[in-house]
Amino acid sequence: xxxxxxxxxxxxxxxxxxxxxxxxxxxxxxxxxxxxxxxxxxxxxxxxxxxxxxxxxxxxxxxxxxxxxxxxxxxxxxxxxxxxxxxxxxxxxxxxxxxxxxxxxx
Amino acid sequence: xxxxxxxxxxxxxxxxxxxxxxxxxxxxxxxxxxxxxxxxxxxxxxxxxxxxxxxxxxxxxxxxxxxxxxxxxxxxxxxxxxxxxxxxxxxxxxxxxxxxxxxxxxxxxxxxxxxxxxx
Numbered sequence: 001x002x003x004x005x006x007x008x009x010x011x012x013x014x015x016x017x018x019x020x021x022x023x024x025x026x027x028x029x030x031x032x033x034x035x036x037x038x039x040x041x042x043x044x045x046x047x048x049x050x051x052x053x054x055x056x057x058x059x060x061x062x063x064x065x066x067x068x069x070x071x072x073x074x075x076x077x078x079x080x081x082x083x084x085x086x087x088x089x090x091x092x093x094x095x096x097x098x099x100x101x102x103x104x105x106x
Numbered sequence: 107x108x109x110x111x112x113x114x115x116x117x118x119x120x121x122x123x124x125x126x127x128x129x130x131x132x133x134x135x136x137x138x139x140x141x142x143x144x145x146x147x148x149x150x151x152x153x154x155x156x157x158x159x160x161x162x163x164x165x166x167x168x169x170x171x172x173x174x175x176x177x178x179x180x181x182x183x184x185x186x187x188x189x190x191x192x193x194x195x196x197x198x199x200x201x202x203x204x205x206x207x208x209x210x211x212x213x214x215x216x217x218x219x220x221x222x223x224x225x
Contacts, residue, residue, distance in 0.1 A: 044212075
């Protein structure tokens, strides 16, 4: 099974900051990497798919990059709504794995 | 718009069974691969199972293989998860989600249904 490891587990930041979350895969997943945002008590929301494609309606301050085993999610200028938990996810057509999550807090 | 509504959760004793349902609307359900993902209280997301658009292919996480069965009824736009031999560690909110075609991602999620396994 492919393991996904996110860092950091918790990230403290302020409104207006630029932040980066890293996700590492235990083996190459090409660019089949997605990022989700989850607020308390809510379902996850898709932000980015195929490493860098922005889901419709997601603000352009979110961006993704990477390939093979190392990926990043960047938020260019944090807004109050962005304080949430972020997950990366790989999917190879028959199995999916999520990272353990990164809590972005004020 | 796309809408996914899970139901069937509840409190159940270890070793018992439940059948979870996910009612889909707002899109052509028979055209999409569907997934179940769960989240234990205060924990991260765990992928559980997927089923192809026509039900011909099914895959499971190691932790549930042999105990859980995913199925679908395309005539009723409904996804199911039969959960048997429940364990304490199966306690979680169970989400159904639609696969974003050719994107290896899940683009729409339901609100989840809570399964609590307790003696």
